[in-house]
Amino acid sequence: MKQIVLGTAGHIDHGKTSLIRALTGIDTDRLKEEKERGITIDLGFASLNLDDDVQLGIVDVPGHERFVKNMLAGVGGIDLVLLVIAADEGVMPQTREHLAICELLQVREGLVALTKTDMVESDWLDLVREDTAEFLHGTFLEGKPIVPVSSKTGEGLADLVDTLRCVCDSLSPRSSSGPVRLPIDRVFTMRGFGAVITGTLFSGSLRLEDRVDILPSGLTARVRGLQVHSQTVTEAVAGQRTAVNLQGIEKAQLQRGDILATPGRFPMTHMLDVTLKLLADAPRALKNRARVRFHIGTSEIMGRVILLEGEEVQPGAQVVAQLRLEAPTVAAPHDRYVLRSYSPVQTIAGGMILDALPVKHKRHRPQVLTQLATLHHGTVADALTVHLHNAEYAGLKWSDLLLRSPLDETALHAVVDVLLQQGTAVAIENNPPWLMHHEQYAAARSQILQLLAAFHRDNPLKPAMFTEELRSKFPRMAEKVFATILHDLSAAGELEVSRDKVKLAQHTVTLSPERQAAVMALEQCFLQAQYQPPGVEEALAAHAVAWEDPEASRAFWRWYVTEAFPAAYAVAA
Numbered sequence: 180m181k182q183i184v185l186g187t188a189g190h191i192d193h194g195k196t197s198l199i200r201a202l203t204g205i206d207t208d209r210l211k212e213e214k215e216r217g218i219t220i221d222l223g224f225a226s227l228n229l230d231d232d233v234q235l236g237i238v239d240v241p242g243h244e245r246f247v248k249n250m251l252a253g254v255g256g257i258d259l260v261l262l263v264i265a266a267d268e269g270v271m272p273q274t275r276e277h278l279a280i281c282e283l284l285q286v287r288e289g290l291v292a293l294t295k296t297d298m299v300e301s302d303w304l305d306l307v308r309e310d311t312a313e314f315l316h317g318t319f320l321e322g323k324p325i326v327p328v329s330s331k332t333g334e335g336l337a338d339l340v341d342t343l344r345c346v347c348d349s350l351s352p353r354s355s356s357g358p359v360r361l362p363i364d365r366v367f368t369m370r371g372f373g374a375v376i377t378g379t380l381f382s383g384s385l386r387l388e389d390r391v392d393i394l395p396s397g398l399t400a401r402v403r404g405l406q407v408h409s410q411t412v413t414e415a416v417a418g419q420r421t422a423v424n425l426q427g428i429e430k431a432q433l434q435r436g437d438i439l440a441t442p443g444r445f446p447m448t449h450m451l452d453v454t455l456k457l458l459a460d461a462p463r464a465l466k467n468r469a470r471v472r473f474h475i476g477t478s479e480i481m482g483r484v485i486l487l488e489g490e491e492v493q494p495g496a497q498v499v500a501q502l503r504l505e506a507p508t509v510a511a512p513h514d515r516y517v518l519r520s521y522s523p524v525q526t527i528a529g530g531m532i533l534d535a536l537p538v539k540h541k542r543h544r545p546q547v548l549t550q551l552a553t554l555h556h557g558t559v560a561d562a563l564t565v566h567l568h569n570a571e572y573a574g575l576k577w578s579d580l581l582l583r584s585p586l587d588e589t590a591l592h593a594v595v596d597v598l599l600q601q602g603t604a605v606a607i608e609n610n611p612p613w614l615m616h617h618e619q620y621a622a623a624r625s626q627i628l629q630l631l632a633a634f635h636r637d638n639p640l641k642p643a644m645f646t647e648e649l650r651s652k653f654p655r656m657a658e659k660v661f662a663t664i665l666h667d668l669s670a671a672g673e674l675e676v677s678r679d680k681v682k683l684a685q686h687t688v689t690l691s692p693e694r695q696a697a698v699m700a701l702e703q704c705f706l707q708a709q710y711q712p713p714g715v716e717e718a719l720a721a722h723a724v725a726w727e728d729p730e731a732s733r734a735f736w737r738w739y740v741t742e743a744f745p746a747a748y749a750v751a752a
């Protein structure tokens with residue numbers, strides 16, 4: 180069965196909750212205060228079977244401008260928005276704000292319900308319809324169905340359901356591969372069962388007994404029970420409204436905004452590189468370092484916008500920026516987010532995560548801007564090439580590659596294959612892949628060859644260099660990377676590795692005729708001395724090996740006994 184999550188949107192009192200009740204029979208206003216005041220304060224939930232193939236999970240949001248924060252927590256995971264506009268009032272401020280939010284979050288599909296048709300004349304209804312079409316012009320809802328309904332008389336409801344069916348047909352189901360990520364929108368306890376959380380499963384699939392991380396607290400829990408649309412299930416998949424009964428954690432340790440995730444899969448971050456579009460009707464330009472409210476998933480976190488070019492963003496413009504947050508968050512490339520101004524609280528901007536684990540950028544750096552442009556406009560392969568380049572000699576392990584891409588494991592393997600085939604990356608390890616940018620790999624190779632050449636030049640009498648000594652020249656290079664490059668160089672015939680030493684393949688210790696004669700004489704001396712080998716100075720003196728530099732002659736001697744003539748060494752030792 181196809182699972183689609185629909186969210187309502189629209190101005191206060193325009194009839195969202197009444198319409199959901201008329202469609203499903205469920206009153207989504209659960210709180211006492213909601214019933215007393217006749218308004219929605221927090222998210223409400225319902226479900227509707229459109230036919231045998233499609234099950235709609237419904238999130239009903241509040242329209243009041245003071246509760247946009249709650250609305251934002253509800254629309255994060257929706258596939259489809261039902262924008263509700265009352266025929267008697269037409270487009271109002273939160274109609275605009277909610278539509279802008281859906282647009283910033285790139286909600287995939289949508290339609291409009293013109294409610295309260297029983298309260299207006301038909302010529303007025305025609306006018307509102309025209310106005311609405313004009314209002315939608317240039318937005319993702321342009322040209323989408325506008326369905327007049329009355330929740331009071333029931334008129335138009337059948338038509339709305341038919342239209343919903345059509346819209347859902349065009350929506351492809353979400354892929355349930357990938358890691359589990361479920362932004363929590365509600366926490367409560369069930370007597371005898373303990374803590375229960377609900378939310379829209381953003382990606383992956385969740386099974387009974389699975390272990391999960393709760394972020395950002397880092398606590399872990401076990402899935403004891405699962406429900407989808409009030410039915411007990413053994414597995415929930417991406418795109419489903421899911422209730423999870425957790426064992427090993429208390430209600431007090433959980434809150435809206437937390438994320439339930441595959442253990443160890445998502446590191447937390449205080450910084451994010453993003454595209455940032457300031458809404459065309461934002462009240463003023465956005466200045467560098469402006470304090471904002473950052474919304475992602477079901478969470479709200481304070482932070483500052485660091486503009487990477489220019490001093491301010493004009494309404495309607497899009498830039499790249501770095502967000503520096505006051506509390507950690509979890510995000511993945513291509514996730515969408517919304518920004519609201521600190522005070523007065525108003526939706527002003529939003530965009531897409533480009534890098535969830537950036538370094539702190541200095542502003543006005545052409546290289547940073549070029550790289551972010553690639554992360555924004557390039558393919559996943561292009562983006563990974565940028566990250567591989569920045570990773571230098573460390574390269575990127577499989578877990579790093581996963582964090583740097585929006586793909587699941589299967590799709591990422593395909594991209595890795597392309598990077599290897601086209602020579603952009605070199606494999607340090609194959610299973611799982613650990614990649615290095617080909618330029619960094621080439622640079623490391625030639626640096627190793629250069630260091631060895633320098634060693635041989637400075638130590639012409641030493642046949643080889645201790646591998647550990649060479650390795651110590653690369654303090655930031657992982658053992659495995661170093662070993663792989665040595666292995667590759669050796670396989671290519673560039674160098675020779677023997678036990679704990681390494682040398683350039685073409686390097687040999689060549690002696691002057693004078694030294695060669697001394698070696699022979701010393702060798703004879705040792706052989707003849709048998710079990711009473713002479714001391715170093717004594718042997719040198721006896722054979723008049725008086726080279727210009729006494730230090731050099733001692734070094735030569737050491738080499739001679741330890742390397743050139745193992746039999747002599749064995750005796751000397």
Ligand SMILES: Nc1nc2c(ncn2[C@@H]2O[C@H](COP(=O)(O)OP(=O)(O)OP(=O)(O)O)[C@@H](O)[C@H]2O)c(=O)[nH]1
Pocket residue numbers: 189190191192193194195196197198217218219220240241242243294295296297298328329330331332
């Ligand atoms: N006559 C008439 N009244 C309606 C209709 N739909 C809703 N109402 C009335 O409008 C008022 C507001 O309806 P709600 O459904 O609570 O509006 P809402 O959009 O959910 O409001 P918030 O959640 O607070 O934003 C209630 O008094 C409803 O009875 C309709 O189709 N016809």
Ligand SMILES: [Mg+2]
Pocket residue numbers: 195196197218219239240241242
């Ligand atoms: Mg309501």
